[in-house]
Amino acid sequence: MITALLHYQFLQNTFLTGIMIGIIAPLIGSFIVVRRLSLIADALSHVTLSGIAVSLFLSSKLPVLSGLNPLYIGTGFSVLGSVLIERLRVVYRYYQDLAIPIIMSGGIGIGLIFISLAGGYNVDLMNYLFGSVSAVSRTDLWLILAISIAVAAVIILLYKELFLLSFDEEYAKVSGIPAKTIHLVFMVLIALVISAAMRIVGIMLVSALITLPVAASIRISRGFKQTILFSVLFGEISVMGGLVSAFYLDLPPGGTIVLISILILLMAIYIKRLRTGIRFSKKKV
C-alpha cells in the first residue's frame, strides 16, 4: 500500500483529499447535528448531483466544455441550493422543514433529466454517486484543499457565534450578533463541504460522513469542543480505514467508509451503556 501510495499520483490525491474531508465533514457536521438539520446535508447532496448532471450534459454536447471539471458546477449548484433553502425557510416560516423535501426533490428531478440527456449512467457518474479511490484528479485536490482551508478558517473564526446560534437561536438574536448573516454563511459552508466530500464518499453517502461521526461522538463526549474533537477523530478513522479497505477489496469507498462509521457508532453506543451501567451499579452499592 505504501509503495503504491508513493508511485501513483491518483492514490496520493485520494488519501490527501481523504485526510481533508475527514476533518471538515465532521467539523461542520457537529453544528449541523446539534441544530437538528441533518437532512439538509441530504438535500444539498442531491442538488450537487443535479449540478454534476448538468455539467456532464454540457461536456457531452458542447466540445468547448468537454474539459470542464463537474466539481465546479456541482459546487455552484450546492451553494445555490443552500441559499434557496434559506429563502424557503423564510417563506414557510411555520413549516420550515418543508424547504428540505422541496429542494431535495428538485435536485433529484433536475439530476434525472440531465443524466438522461447526457446519455444515461456511465462510470464517471457512478463514481460521483458512490465515490471512487481513483477518481480524484490533481485539479480536484487543489479545489478541495482551497475549500477545506476556507471552511476550517471560517468555522474557527466564527466558532463563538456558530455555537451560540446552534445552542440557542433566540438568545443569539437578542444578544445582537448578525444571526441571519452567520446562518447564511453556515449554509454555504455546508454546501462547500458536500461538494468537497462527494469525490471520495459519493453523493449518496456524503451526509453519512457529516452526521455519523458526530452521532457517535455525542454519546461519549463531555462538552461541545470534545464532541468536535471526537467527531473529527472518528471521521478520520472512517475515511482512512474505508479508503484502505476499498483499495484492497476493490469496492467503492463510500460504502466502506460508511460501514466503518456505523461500526464506530455502535461501539460508542455500547461504551455509553457500559458507562451508565457502571455508574448505576456504583450508586446502588
Added chain:
Amino acid sequence: MNDYIVEVSGVSFRYDRRNVLEQIDLKIPRAAFLGIVGPNGSGKSTLLKLILGLLKPLEGEIRLFGTPINKFKDWSRIGFVSQKANSFNTGYPATVFEVVASGLTKKTGLFRFLGNEAKKEVLDAIRSVGMEGYVHQNIGELSGGQQQRVFIARAIASKPEILILDEPTVGVDQRHVQSFYEMLERLNKQLGITLILVTHDIGAISNRVTHVACLNKHLYFHGDREAFEKLDDKKLSSWYHHDIRLLSHEHG
C-alpha cells in the same frame, strides 16, 4: 438626564388581527426589581420581546438607556433569560462553562477569541449563581432549576445593567423556586442589576420585588410594592377577569 433604563411610551402591538397590547406606558428606573404579572395570554412575553427588539411595536416608542430601540446597538448591556426549562434541547453536548461563555459572544466581538480575562468573568458568573461545582458538567445532566441558574450566569457574564427574565421558573421543581428568587434578589441588591421578571404567579414574588406592573392587554397598574400591596383583591380580580386573592409565599 433621567435615570430610567427602559421607557415604553404609548406602545401597542397586534398579532394578525388580535390586539395583544394597547397603549402601554412603562418607565423602569435603574436598580429596580420589577415584576410584570398578568394571566396567561395577557401580553407579558410580547412586551418583553418588544423591549428586547425581537418584535417591532405597531405604534409608540421604546427607549433603552435613553436611546430609541431602533438605534440601540449595545445589547451586551442587557441580559435575557427565557423559559428554557421547557424548550431546552437537553441532549446538547455543551458544558456549563461553554454555555456561560456564550454569553460573552457579542461583547468579545466577531473574529475574536475569549481571553484569560473573559474566562475569569465566566467563572465569576458561574460562582455568583452557586454553580461552581458543575463547571465541566454537560448542561443536559442538570436539573431544571440548575439549568436556569446556568442561563442566568450566561446572561450576567457580560455584566449587563439589566436582566430580563421571562417566566424563568416554568419547569423548575417547586422546592427550588424560592431559592431561585432569593438568588435574583441578591443579584439585584448586591450587584445593582435592574431586573424585569415576567410571571403569572404574583404571590411568589410580591415580597421580593421593588415594583410591580399588572398587565392584561392594558397596563392596569404600575407602581412600587407598597402601593401594590394596598390594592384590594376585587380590583386585581377585575384586571385578571376572574376571582383572585393575593397570597405571599412563605420564605425565610
